[in-house]
Amino acid sequence: MQAKLVRDLMITEPTTASPDDSLGVAGRRLLDSGQRTLPIIDANGEICGIITDRDLRLAADSPLIDEAPAEILENLQKHTVREIMTTAVHSIEAEAPIIEAAQLMRVANVAGLPVVEYDETGNHEHLVGLVTRSMLLDYLILLLEEQNEGEPVDGEVMVGEEER
Amino acid sequence: MNVGDLMSTQLITIEPEQDLGVVLALMHEFDIHSLPVVERATGRLVGIISARDVRLAIDSPFSSPDDEQAANHLESVYVGEVMSTSLVVIGPGATVGDAARRMLSHKVNGLPVVQMDNIGNTRLIGLITTSDLLRYLADLEGDKPVEG
Numbered sequence: 001m002q003a004k005l006v007r008d009l010m011i012t013e014p015t016t017a018s019p020d021d022s023l024g025v026a027g028r029r030l031l032d033s034g035q036r037t038l039p040i041i042d043a044n045g046e047i048c049g050i051i052t053d054r055d056l057r058l059a060a061d062s063p064l065i066d067e068a069p070a071e072i073l074e075n076l077q078k079h080t081v082r083e084i085m086t087t088a089v090h091s092i093e094a095e096a097p098i099i100e101a102a103q104l105m106r107v108a109n110v111a112g113l114p115v116v117e118y119d120e121t122g123n124h125e126h127l128v129g130l131v132t133r134s135m136l137l138d139y140l141i142l143l144l145e146e147q148n149e150g151e152p153v154d155g156e157v158m159v160g161e162e163e164r
Numbered sequence: 165m166n167v168g169d170l171m172s173t174q175l176i177t178i179e180p181e182q183d184l185g186v187v188l189a190l191m192h193e194f195d196i197h198s199l200p201v202v203e204r205a206t207g208r209l210v211g212i213i214s215a216r217d218v219r220l221a222i223d224s225p226f227s228s229p230d231d232e233q234a235a236n237h238l239e240s241v242y243v244g245e246v247m248s249t250s251l252v253v254i255g256p257g258a259t260v261g262d263a264a265r266r267m268l269s270h271k272v273n274g275l276p277v278v279q280m281d282n283i284g285n286t287r288l289i290g291l292i293t294t295s296d297l298l299r300y301l302a303d304l305e306g307d308k309p310v311e312g
Binding site for chain 1: 260294297298
């Protein structure tokens with residue numbers, strides 16, 4: 001079997017938000033989309049940041065202990081994505097092999113990577129997809145299932161046996 | 165390949181009698197968001213405490229004008245009072261696929277690996293995380309020819 005590329009696993013047209021959206025809007029989008037990572041796109045269509053469900057939980061909890069959910073939500077409406085987004089965004093290209101996505105997510109310790117494409121000048125990147133840890137785990141499960149089908153019933157899985 | 169082959173065994177743990185000040189110090193030092201809670205006498209896994217549990221348990225240090233007061237408060241709350249005791253765990257003999265499925269279905273980034281000792285205690289023997297699984301995936305993929 002051939003090595004997969006990011007484009008084989010990514011979702012296209014991921015849900016995004018703008019830096020000027022409120023945290024309430026961003027939270028709603030995360031919930032509705034089922035994504036745990038939200039790429040933030042500026043007015044030029046370029047990626048300027050990223051926020052995660054964890055960032056939102058941190059924003060919701062910290063100044064607001066003991067408040068009711070409605071009040072938390074109201075408070076989130078007063079703050080914008082720009083205030084909490086991470087601006088040093090790790091991204092990957094659609095033609096990169098999956099192994100690069102797995103290594104980058106692990107080393108950068110992130111839950112997801114925006115998938116980007118560069119224009120002819122090579123200066124401007126735009127979002128074409130999203131690849132996440134969950135998608136890679138789904139793929140790992142698939143790989144292992146396929147591998148086991150090819151093994152004798154009592155066979156040992158040989159790959160990577162010497163590691164760690 | 166089983167969970168026992170991929171798990172890390174160098175663990176940072178905490179005891180239920182320790183206070184939240186110690187928890188925060190460990191979380192900062194090792195850049196981690198959660199700690200397994202282990203009984204010293206038995207090695208039994210009794211809970212897990214996350215940075216979020218700590219934040220929710222203390223008066224907000226961000227709104228307090230008096231940092232010393234916040235620090236004192238941290239030291240007066242014990243791990244056993246605020247830890248979560250409903251745990252999703254896995255055994256060392258489970259397959260890597262089982263671990264991946266369990267992490268996905270419970271939406272967690274890691275699983276404590278436990279083993280029953282001969283007197284019936286569920287001992288913590290390791291930790292497996294999504295990063296361990298990504299490393300394994302990279303190994304599997306690295307052995308294949310690249311497309312195109």
